[in-house]
Amino acid sequence: MASVTSINPYSGKKIKSYTTHTQKEISQILNKADAEFLSWKSVSFTEKAALMKAAASELKKNKKQYATVITAEMGKPITQAIAEVEKCAWVCEYYAKNARKQIADEVVATDATKSYVRYEPMGVIFAVMPWNYPFWQVFRFAAPALMAGNVGVLKHASNVFGSALNIEKVFIRAGFPKHCFTTLLVESKAVEKIIENPIVKAVTLTGSGPAGSAVAATAGKSIKKTVLELGGSNALIVLRDCDMEATLEICVQARFQNTGQSCIAGKRLLIDEKIADTFVKKLTAKVRELKSGDPMKKATYVGTLAREDLAKDLEKQVKSSLSAGAKLETGGKRQGAYFEPTILSNVTTKMSVFNEETFGPALSVTTFKTIDEAIALSNASRFGLGVSIFTKDVKNAERMVHMFDEGAVFINSLVKSDPRLPFGGIKASGYGRELSEHGIREFMNRKTVYIQ
Template sequence: MSPHASPTHAISLNPATGKVFAQYPFEQAADLEQSLSRAAAGFNVWRKEPVSVRAEQLRRVAKTLRKNAESLAQMMTAEMGKPIAQSRGEVEKTAATCEWYAENGPAMLASEKTSVENDKAWIDFLPLGPILAVMPWNFPIWQVMRGAIPMILAGNTYVLKHAPNVMGSAYLLRDAWAEAGLPEGVFEVINVGNEGVSSAIADPRIAAVAVTGSVRAGSAIAAQAGAALKKCVLELGGSDPFIVLADADLDEAVKAATVGRYQNSGQICVAAKRIIVEESVLPAFTEKFVAAVKALKIGDPLVEENYLGPMARYDLRDELHEQVSKTLSEGATLLYGGEKIEGEGNYYAPTILADVRPGMTSFKEELFGPVASLIAARNAEHAVELANDSEFGLAGSVWSADVEKARHVAARLETGGVFINGYTASDARVPIGGVKKSGFGRELSHFGIREFCNAQTVWLDRR
């Protein structure tokens, strides 16, 4: 049995060593009841606090995160194998986002004027209540906090159901909020299985649901939220196109493709997964890209110069290897990697597949690991066609010296975000979210903070 499949405990297993270092017993119904009660009681207190007070709380959280940055980073690296430098960067990015929302969020929640004469109608943005958040393991701190920060600033309370293999990170986050002085019940952590999630969704105290994860998980949770008539926001899988047009700066495109595909050992929803290159420059791009990937160091994630660590779970490594093998059997060419690295830990060699075409496994499925697929496009029009030939629509990149041409390409991509001459990323200043099977709704920016608000119309003297 997989150590992650325990019927009684969430298990943290170090993917660099294969050794279990922590077990957390799943909560019983009475424990869940207490957590939901605290979240509901906390909401009744927290919603009454002025937004300026909530913003100041975020500033204290930022300081607490920085104070505890090393313990948070070490926990992430131990639990899911993220290279330590990237773990530290994740904590800093989260702290900076607390400060950004503290500075900019209150204006997003201010009453909004309407065109009704004499300013007699306006829109208030009011909190909904306790929000259940079902979160993944690949960014144990950032993924949680990029949703929690605006939700809590808006006056909601937050109930985190984290992935079983990163519960240590979940509890450290809970401790950080508490250390910063957050009232009881505003940030809750529940350690439950699928049955507990279903119970929480059905509970009338939960006002809405946020999910980041697989299409299968998102679909199941959205169905339950829909049955309970509760709003949900879904950020699901992605197979982002990274389009390189013939006039692009190939050196810069290669640098970005390397980071965009292999950061976090390739375990990112928003990442350069399908690299679509105009065929006139594909040979030159390929030569440079292979050289860049070969230069990446893989190994112990606690060694700072290692850019790739192990994959988070051995079952995911097995699944990835099967996808690579199937793609090769379908006619793709292996340029580099394509193998599990023998020995201790869940290491998978950084891999490049060439001659990938529509219908092949790595073209149509999401590969959640350090594998890039190179795809030839006849021209820009064909590149758009290839990019949109996917059930996913999270984000994408376009590389060209002609920005207007790139914007024209971007406007035809069926994705929630497009990055011109840059690799995909999440940033508090802009929304993130997808279309098609990548989900719906948005996180971050003013779109994200208002997703979990009641946009209440107030109209005086309408006669």
């Protein structure tokens, strides 16, 4: 039997070793999930909603307990980990309240006596999830999927197996049937066979581009639906008429929360050259004030990266860009899995911190002369998850929305996920949508009913 050891990225100490599931155990878990689906799909919305509300209560009641495991496993500052668990409770409450109307039959006027679209669950949905938001990424899939009548099987990142088991525990404690949501303790090499299993009806993945490509290819061979939420390199476009102080605060949060380990982080600061010197000077001062250290302490804002190899990858990107002519405003140093909050100015489109996804606390700064140039720079990315625009002229910014090749445009705000709004990207950032009514319908059969 294979085993996986979880390591605390801050202390470097072993947390726990987990024995991975064998092929036989995987088959048994999938079979039990499939059997559960046959009864779960017929459970009333009232009962499903009550269970989902109970899951929200469980999350809020034991948020510190769950957050502590998150922080230990991947280094997220504890206050941010608690906020993540609270957000999971929100998505559970949202779908408990709204799922019934979101997937109600839709009457369509035709020449028939009666015609409508009926939404029906698909069955076992397989989720392949990452470590950076180990609870939120899972719950934003699980809450709508379960409320729709599907059942979920999770393959989580191997460095957050403790969080994965805790998520399963949340649903069990809330009273869900045992096999409504199940965690598989498996490594990435097991994913292909799981997708190929006929019990699995669809796959959702949040992760890297290569992982998304591999999952989509495997699912495609079996003609199975996929939703992919992949990487991002969001631009923060700062126009000269912005509210500078408010914009500074948002830009710091957009880049450095979760230690910069977010697909929707603002990674490329594009700023009007007329205000660039003043803005970057003030931004650098604010970033230098960010508290780094033990992620278990409330005062810590920037923790370690989840693994040392990830910090090394970021270090290579920063050094490469400095060698190509970028200027180091602050930071740039690595110690183990910790990487200093970093700002690089004079960044061009040919530098790695601009044209690659930087998954950690490093912000690139590029100036522009005109709005058209800013839009071109924003779109000069293979990713298309989201963009933020900062200006006092909101109407003008809204007129520009259609010019961005993105899944989302946020004006005077950082890009964020919200249960009430669809979430997802285009281009190399993936396809499909999570959250809102769009998300709950992704893994449902839209059945046309026509009665003459």
